[in-house]
Amino acid sequence: MSYKSLEKTQLWLMLLPGVILYAIFNFGPLVGLLYMSVHEWSGIGGMTFVGLDNFRLILLDDFYRAGFLKALWQNIYFFAIIITSLLVIGTFIALMLSFKVYGRKQYQILYFLPYPLAGAAVAYLMMLIFDTNGPVNSTLLSWGWIDRPVNFMGSEDITLMMYAFFMSWYRMGFAIVMILAAIVAVRTDLVEAAFLDGAKRWQAIRHIVFPVLMPAFVVVFIIILVDTFNNADFTLLISEAQAGPNRSTDILGSYLYRSAFGAGPQDLALGYGVASVIGLLTAIIIAPVAALGAMRNIKK
Amino acid sequence: MRLLKTTLAVATAAASLATATTAMANTTVEFWTFRPQEEALWNRVNQENLIPGVTVNFNRISNDDYEARLRIALQRGGPDIFSGKVGAQWLAQFIAADAIVSMEELGVDLSNILPGALAGGQAADGQFYGVPFAVQLQSIIYNTDAFESLGLAHPTNIDEFEALLRAADAAGMEGLAVAGQAGWYLNQVFNEVIMAGLVADADQQAFVDGTKCFTDPVFVSALERVASWGPYMSANPTATNYDPMRTAVASGDALMMIDGAWSTGPASPMYEINPDFYPGFMAVPGVNGKVVAHPDGAYLANARSEKLDAVRQVLEFTTTETFGQLFLEEVTEPTAVQGEFVVENDITNAVMAALANAASIEPFIQPALNADTPNYGELIAQQMQRLLAGNATAAEAAAAVQAGLNSWGYVGAANCR
Numbered sequence: 001m002s003y004k005s006l007e008k009t010q011l012w013l014m015l016l017p018g019v020i021l022y023a024i025f026n027f028g029p030l031v032g033l034l035y036m037s038v039h040e041w042s043g044i045g046g047m048t049f050v051g052l053d054n055f056r057l058i059l060l061d062d063f064y065r066a067g068f069l070k071a072l073w074q075n076i077y078f079f080a081i082i083i084t085s086l087l088v089i090g091t092f093i094a095l096m097l098s099f100k101v102y103g104r105k106q107y108q109i110l111y112f113l114p115y116p117l118a119g120a121a122v123a124y125l126m127m128l129i130f131d132t133n134g135p136v137n138s139t140l141l142s143w144g145w146i147d148r149p150v151n152f153m154g155s156e157d158i159t160l161m162m163y164a165f166f167m168s169w170y171r172m173g174f175a176i177v178m179i180l181a182a183i184v185a186v187r188t189d190l191v192e193a194a195f196l197d198g199a200k201r202w203q204a205i206r207h208i209v210f211p212v213l214m215p216a217f218v219v220v221f222i223i224i225l226v227d228t229f230n231n232a233d234f235t236l237l238i239s240e241a242q243a244g245p246n247r248s249t250d251i252l253g254s255y256l257y258r259s260a261f262g263a264g265p266q267d268l269a270l271g272y273g274v275a276s277v278i279g280l281l282t283a284i285i286i287a288p289v290a291a292l293g294a295m296r297n298i299k300k
Numbered sequence: 301m302r303l304l305k306t307t308l309a310v311a312t313a314a315a316s317l318a319t320a321t322t323a324m325a326n327t328t329v330e331f332w333t334f335r336p337q338e339e340a341l342w343n344r345v346n347q348e349n350l351i352p353g354v355t356v357n358f359n360r361i362s363n364d365d366y367e368a369r370l371r372i373a374l375q376r377g378g379p380d381i382f383s384g385k386v387g388a389q390w391l392a393q394f395i396a397a398d399a400i401v402s403m404e405e406l407g408v409d410l411s412n413i414l415p416g417a418l419a420g421g422q423a424a425d426g427q428f429y430g431v432p433f434a435v436q437l438q439s440i441i442y443n444t445d446a447f448e449s450l451g452l453a454h455p456t457n458i459d460e461f462e463a464l465l466r467a468a469d470a471a472g473m474e475g476l477a478v479a480g481q482a483g484w485y486l487n488q489v490f491n492e493v494i495m496a497g498l499v500a501d502a503d504q505q506a507f508v509d510g511t512k513c514f515t516d517p518v519f520v521s522a523l524e525r526v527a528s529w530g531p532y533m534s535a536n537p538t539a540t541n542y543d544p545m546r547t548a549v550a551s552g553d554a555l556m557m558i559d560g561a562w563s564t565g566p567a568s569p570m571y572e573i574n575p576d577f578y579p580g581f582m583a584v585p586g587v588n589g590k591v592v593a594h595p596d597g598a599y600l601a602n603a604r605s606e607k608l609d610a611v612r613q614v615l616e617f618t619t620t621e622t623f624g625q626l627f628l629e630e631v632t633e634p635t636a637v638q639g640e641f642v643v644e645n646d647i648t649n650a651v652m653a654a655l656a657n658a659a660s661i662e663p664f665i666q667p668a669l670n671a672d673t674p675n676y677g678e679l680i681a682q683q684m685q686r687l688l689a690g691n692a693t694a695a696e697a698a699a700a701v702q703a704g705l706n707s708w709g710y711v712g713a714a715n716c717r
Contacts, residue, residue: 043371045397063674063707132536154481154539156691240364242483245538245685261368264484267678268389269367 030283037276042269043260054277057270064270068278070247071255072285078164078251079228085168086220090175091213097176098183108180115173119233126166127153127238153238156248163234163249171227175220182216183209218293229286232257242267252282327610328355332370333383334363337567341630350626351617354610356381374399380605381614383433385597388424388667389675394600395423401603403428408615416658417636421598424667430598431618432636433627437581437651437658438493438592441564442556443549444580446473450555455585458498458525465532468555475532477554479545480688483681488664491680492592493558496659497584498522504659508666510712514702515695523694525586527687537688543569550574558584560594561651565632579647581654593658595636595665672708679704 001009037054039047058064097108114122130136130152137149152162186209194204232253235243241263243250250258260275262268269275331342342358345351359379361369370382374397384391384400394400403410404427410418413432421430450471455461465475479485495504499522506512507519534540534548546563548554550570563570564579571577583591599618601611617623624637632648634655635641643649663669669676679701686692692700706713 042393042397044374044394044399063704132534132539149535151536151539151689154536154689156686156689159539239481240483242681244481244483244681245689246682246691261365261371264677267483267681268393 033276033279036272037280039273041272043272047273050273054271054273057274058277058281067247067250068255068281071243071250071252074160074249075229075251075253078160078167079225081161081164082168082171082228083221083224085165086171086175086224087217089168090172090220091179093172094176094179094183097180108176111176112173114170117170119170119231120237122166122170123234123237126162126234130162154245156245159239159245160249160251163238167228167234171224174223178216178220179213182213186212215297218297222290222293225286225290229253229282252278256282326355327353327607328357329380329605329607329610329614330359330378331356331381331614332359332361332366332373332379334361334366334385335383335562336360337562337565337631337633340567341626344626344630345617345623350622351613354613356614374602374604377604378602380602380607380611382600382602383597384421384430384600386420386595387665387670388422389670391421391423391429391600395429398603400429400600401608403431403615406601406608406612406615408612408619410619412619412621412638413636414638416593417595419665420595420636421600424671430600431615432595432598433618434596434631434633435636435655436594436596436633437561437655438489438559438594439561439654440493440556440582440584441549441559441561442580442582443552443554444578445576446552446555447580454582458584458586461585462529464555465529469532473552474534474548474554475556476529476534477540477545477548477557478533478537478688479540479542479557480534480537480685481539481541483678483685485542486684487677487680488594489560489592490558491684492594492662492664494522494526494584495519495663496590496592497588498525498586500588501590501660504661504663507712508661508663508668510668510710510715513712513716514698514705515716520694520698522586523687523697526684527690527694530688530690533688538685546570547573550577560596561654562596562633564647564651579650581650583654583657588659590657590659591654592662593655594662596633668711669705671710674704674707676701676705 036047038049038051040050040054041047058068093111097104097111128134132149132151132153136152137146140146141149151158153159190208191204194208199207229252232243232251235249235251235254236257239245239249239254241254241258241261243254243258243263256275256278258267259270259278260272339358339360342356346355370378373379378399384394391400403421408431410428410431414435417432417435418428420432420434421428423429446468450464450467452464452467453460455464468475478490480490499518503512503516503518507514507516512518534545534554545554545557546559546569549557550573552574561581562568570579581591583589599615601608601615605611619637621637621639621641624635624639625641627633627635627637628641628643628645628648632645634648634652643652664677664680666676683692683697683700686700687694687697702716706717
């Protein structure tokens with residue numbers, strides 16, 4: 001065997017474990033999702049081939065299309081709050097933690113602490129704190145700032161926002177760690193040189209610091225994008241599958257769950273076929289954004 | 301040699317017989333339910349060997365993920381018998397997958413079941429796929445100690461009822477605890493009890509027939525009445541879930557709630573909160589002034605069970621008076637079986653007395669309103685939440701219910717556009 005062939009074989013052998021794992025855990029389920037999306041299946045008994053009927057139901061039926069678009073729009077709103085909080089507040093905290101100040105390590109641990117918690121624990125904590133009779137409402141009432149308890153957990157206007165804020169707090173540790181790691185890579189000699197050359201503070205941040213931080217921002221953006229468009233922990237745990245009140249906390253993850261498993265005797269499942277369609281549409285919506293971000297990082 | 305052969309043959313026959321008898325005696329059927337209150341009942345059935353040769357293995361599955369787990373389990377065989385929820389739509393998914401067997405096919409006679417309860421296991425085609433087990437009272441449930449502390453008489457009309465709400469508020473209690481966060485509660489329990497009290501049976505029947513529209517003043521004014529009780533309800537009803545509602549009533553923080561009598565059985569968590577809690581029952585005292593008799597599902601047989609003979613035995617047993625009596629004693633809920641029963645539990649007696657005044661129709665389970673989506677139950681849950689949160693007027697909520705039903709051409713669509 002020539003050296004070139006040997007090199008090629010070695011490369012293939014090294015790639016093989018990753019390819020096999022990817023095929024089993026990513027590609028296989030994706031093909032399964034495609035297969036299931038053209039079938040009607042309630043999860044029991046056999047599957048019936050229905051062609052594009054499931055896609056037609058979600059995209060062309062007035063009732064289901066309205067439900068899907070509402071969940072999609074609310075998901076974008078939910079994601080926008082979280083990613084803005086993580087990038088703005090996360091960068092600020094990471095910058096603060098990058099300075100050599102007393103107690104820096106303790107603060108790092110403190111900020112990272114919520115991240116390993118289970119979603120259910122965080123949801124329970126939120127319910128305790130913002131319950132109608134919880135400490136926040138009690139305090140506001142005792143200070144005379146409100147006449148009636150604020151409906152944090154059951155309002156069409158603010159409950160999804162509350163979930164987004166708590167999700168931001170929950171994921172903040174992850175964003176801080178990523179951004180902090182990037183800050184460490186900023187070359188201080190370049191910043192100092194820029195100042196000596198007459199650069200203003202904002203110019204130094206914009207042209208030297210941000211380009212170094214950008215890959216970390218992209219990673220945070222992609223991971224949070226995929227997370228918030230595929231999961232609906234808080235909605236399912238607090239508002240339950242009905243995503244009330246009046247579907248105001250419905251996002252794509254809860255819409256998919258409700259389609260697959262239903263939300264009670266009169267809010268029945270639409271079947272795994274329809275749920276697969278929602279999963280595929282979600283992937284189609286977020287995949288290009290995630291791929292573009294990833295490509296940008298690879299180019300760097 | 302012959303003696304040896306004979307002895308061996310006799311021994312083999314005896315062993316076979318013994319094995320067969322043991323096998324008969326040890327047929328265990330797996331039973332899944334979302335109703336924890338039935339555990340004592342089935343334990344007693346087993347202990348007293350009331351179904352000869354059959355042991356029922358009781359498995360309680362959380363109501364939250366009952367359907368999801370059931371579906372997954374049925375792929376691998378699943379339980380031999382399982383509790384089904386009420387409604388032809390719920391049954392339809394299992395019938396379509398050939399997962400359950402009809403009672404006619406299984407050979408179970410339902411003639412001993414109360415006619416009003418049969419809907420608990422009836423499919424849209426009129427066939428019966430299960431043995432109904434209970435008829436649940438849904439009504440106002442109040443804390444009798446809290447009620448007595450107010451020193452008021454039982455309300456006999458809506459004005460006296462509203463005076464009661466005001467008196468509770470003045471005494472520092474919530475008048476009416478409402479679990480407005482739970483959609484299933486709003487459509488199955490809350491709305492049905494309100495309508496049974498405030499809307500005449502004939503009008504409710506007309507809504508189901510489509511001869512009267514949900515935008516009719518009768519329906520709208522019932523919703524308006526609910527909205528007007530807002531100041532006496534839980535502070536944020538749409539943020540209040542089912543268990544906190546029951547906790548409020550059990551602890552005396554709230555005077556009353558609208559709920560099913562299943563919450564007053566001995567296994568209810570309300571007694572863990574307040575062991576001295578004693579419930580009272582009444583209808584919403586409006587023009588109709590009736591309660592709801594809700595058939596609470598049925599026992600279903602898994603069509604793929606390998607123990608269908610034993611399953612038949614168990615289901616046949618659940619149609620007997622013996623089972624009805626046990627059900628009353630252990631579950632303390634009104635049984636779906638007909639017969640003469642001795643009821644020693646005062647609460648169960650009160651429940652059964654209240655059931656005598658049940659409305660003749662329950663729109664929530666009517667196929668005419670629930671045959672397609674968005675169905676009546678779904679629409680009521682959403683619109684009631686909007687109403688309770690103050691995001692819609694009664695007229696707007698009623699119009700949204702009507703528009704939703706019209707969208708799939710329900711029976712009254714042509715009449716109500």
